[in-house]
Amino acid sequence: MDAQFALDLNTTPAEKICPYSDRSVSSGSRTASLDATSKHSSPVPSLSSHDSFKNSQEPRCPVIFTQEVDPNLIKISLDDRIAYLTDFLNFTSHDADVIKRIAPLVNDIIPGLVDDLYAKLFEFDITKKVFMTRNQVFMKAWARRVLTADYSNGKTWAYMDKVGIMHTGVSPFK
Known part of the structure; x- marks a missing residue:
């Protein structure tokens, strides 16, 4: 070393x-x-x-330890995967509260944001193939659901997990 x-x-x-x-x-x-x-x-x-x-400002020292994560456990246990992801993202109840507070402000602009996103994605043939028009309806519903979700409820995380599986095409549960 x-x-x-x-x-x-x-x-x-x-x-x-x-x-x-x-x-x-x-x-x-x-x-x-x-x-x-x-x-x-x-x-x-x-x-x-x-x-x-x-x-x-004094310079900050990078973290000097590495958390160990069992890759098999996060594939078979939704609770462990949620624990890992929330730790990795530093997602706390404060973040969930912020999302809930901004939801009414952001909700009305979701359709325009999604339409603009898809307009950009459709500028290139390779991204257009991936993001078809029918996905726009789902994206708007998903964005609203993210803003109104109860992040203390396991059903929210199960839903997010299913969305992740849909995007990767790989089921972590085998």
Whole structure:
């Protein structure tokens, strides 16, 4: 293993080493602080050219662990697949609440949005073959359903799963 990416196992529980720089990250904080012995600058480019922004924001260390996901389990268990996807997307009850709050505002513009999307897709023969006109009706109904769904209900996730299966042509349940 490259020494640059090796974790220092002698660190205290309060300090973790970011494998991508010579910066340490305190437990409970995702922002990095400069190590007094640091000789190298961070390989991560600055997010802004504004000096005031650069000075006010410390560089962030990327996540230094990988969650293990059983690919077979997410194929056979809807609950486990939902847990994985909501974790991956960081989808929380707050997101579901936001969707519900904006639904009345977005509902009236769905037909126009879908029509514009399909007009763009139909500009090219290869996308037109995939997205046929009959799908427009379904897309409008789907968008409305997404906006009004109860994300705390398993039936919502079962529906989303079926839509995913329809788009991939592959059933995860074998």
